[in-house]
Amino acid sequence: MFRKELHRFLLTAQLADPAQFQSSMFSQSVTGPNNEADYETWRSNVGLLLKDTRQSDLHKSQKVLESLLSPAIDIVKHLTPETPPSVYLEILDSAFSTVEDGDDLFAKYLNTMQDSGEKPSAYLQRLQVMLNATLRRGGVSASEFDRQLLRQFVRGCWDNTLISELQLEQKKQNPPTFAELLLLLRTAEDRRASKASRMKHHLSASKPKVSSHYQGICAQYGEECITLQSPPDSSEIQDLKRQIADLQTQLTRVTQKNGGKNQSKPEAKPKAPTPAIPKSHPPTPHSQPERNTTSKRPKPWYCFRCGEDGHIKPQCDSEPNPSLVATKGRLLKEKQQAWDAVNSTSEPEHF
Template identity: 45%
Template sequence: MFPCTFLLEHVIRNDSVATHGQSKWLRSFSGRVPKPPGEVDFETWCLHVELMFNDGTPVDIQRRKILESLLPPASDVVKQLGYSAHPREYVRLLDSAYGLVEDGEEIFARFLNTNQNPGEKASDYLQRLQALLNTAVSRNGVIPADASRHLLKQFKRGCWDHNLVLQLELKKETTPEFAELLLELRTEEDRRASKLDRMQRHFGPTKIKPIAHMHSVPDFPHHTDPSASVLQAYISETESLKKQVAELQLQLMTKPSKKQRKRQVKAMETTQEPPAPVIETLVHQIPPRTQVRAEPKAWFCFRCGEDGHIARNCENAINKAVVDQKYKELKARQEEWKAQQQGQALNWSRFR
């Protein structure tokens, strides 16, 4: 009788140890950036380790599971502690290497500046706020007793769905906890989604498109929402653009045609035509612009003397003889051009 009882107790004890080993399995963590597939970040890994500490797992199993879950370079960090250190020493050392370095007050300031992103559900936004707030609380940036109050206050400030925020203010007399608030948001989102689905089935896919778009735009009342001024400015700018388009259309309608413009030009020419001597005088006074030419420029490379490129982009050998010859030709053309300009100036002075 005694051997059977001892054997049964041994099997139960071994099964309990095996169960502890299977239930406390940890995901791999290496500390590499970017995070490799199949691994978790440091915050998630620390959460799993803390759960293992709170479950009363034996210390030797905790140590073995932690060391088995670590991959280089994270495993190289804890090697200096050896294989007999306490598991919390491993976590403390890894936290100094891979944990957040921001102060609790800085994290809380980032929490206060976090708003709902475009297309983000209200429940997802609340979970994102909760993660930041938990980090601020763990780093002594927020008093734990005030966490729920800060969470609800920032959610009302950063959520753009004013109808949902107003519904929370009317329904709640006390500050709800995170789990209660999250459940209420998910219930409201599911109610809206089911209602939209019923509307689509009732009106059909072709008629529901503008209605669905209208429901996706949050309501911004003018008396409470701080972004009401932005919406009002957008409306006024749209009205101003409409007025400008209407004025341009009116100008195009009243604009004379080409034939009418030609007739007006001919009438002005006949009424304001100067006498023949005056026209001849004006013709002699106006210099012939078509004959004015620009001063000759260098058209060759100052390195090899070839045309089509400059010395900065030249890869040919230096040819000083060709460069000197073309430089003399350039000087001769420039002197000729200056003489022509002086002659034209003398001819122009005779008519004055």
């Protein structure tokens, strides 16, 4: 009999007010739905229901039962429909409400800041739920509720533009209620979203030169912006790649040239002592060719990958040719041995 009356009452209530408690279910189940509210959020919504003097206690008790799911509803199954809603809440508070005292809850409340990506209105609602729990535990007085709520919102909200726009700093002495402040925030958020949407629609067809200004505006309002800058031209990319390849080739040649100069010279026979040259006379010109003989030694000006001339292995895109590389290496070695034999046995002329 009780279930039939309850079912009929729930249908009537949903037709009269379909949004009431449909988005605020509570079960305390580990595997509950993702959109299920935590106990403090559910308790805050029930508190608003209990303050409504136009509804009877029976109606309030039925709405409390409607918003409960198993296993939370199992705790109050033994109660009758005529039980006052305050008794329901007393039992549920003893099972699911926080056990921290008011001072600890207030300290935690003061350390609650706006999360990344969280809207200011959602942050305010989260603060209101925490402050309600603190109020029930005696951590804050009812007369200080609105002032503490506005104070922490201004302190923990990172959107300074919104705070200045709504002049919230100037309202600390005469703070608005939670409902008034929430309406202000949601109105400002809706106005910003509408403006950002209009900017996207207008600037998406604009020239690329306004893209930097558009991106700066969207960053201020925290909205996603479309990219209006055109991608780099493919010819520019190819030109940059060619320049990098040329620089790498030049660097390799300089490195090889310096390496050849630093090679040890062949051991020469002892020279006869030469007479001292006066400091006023410049050195004889025959000494210059002797210093440059090692630079004429044959070097491997071919690719170690394909064996072709004109490039080096890091810039080679051809197929490997080990036989050609080995042949050129053998010829180079023979030329170097012949050059070493000639230059190591030649006697420099003495004057």
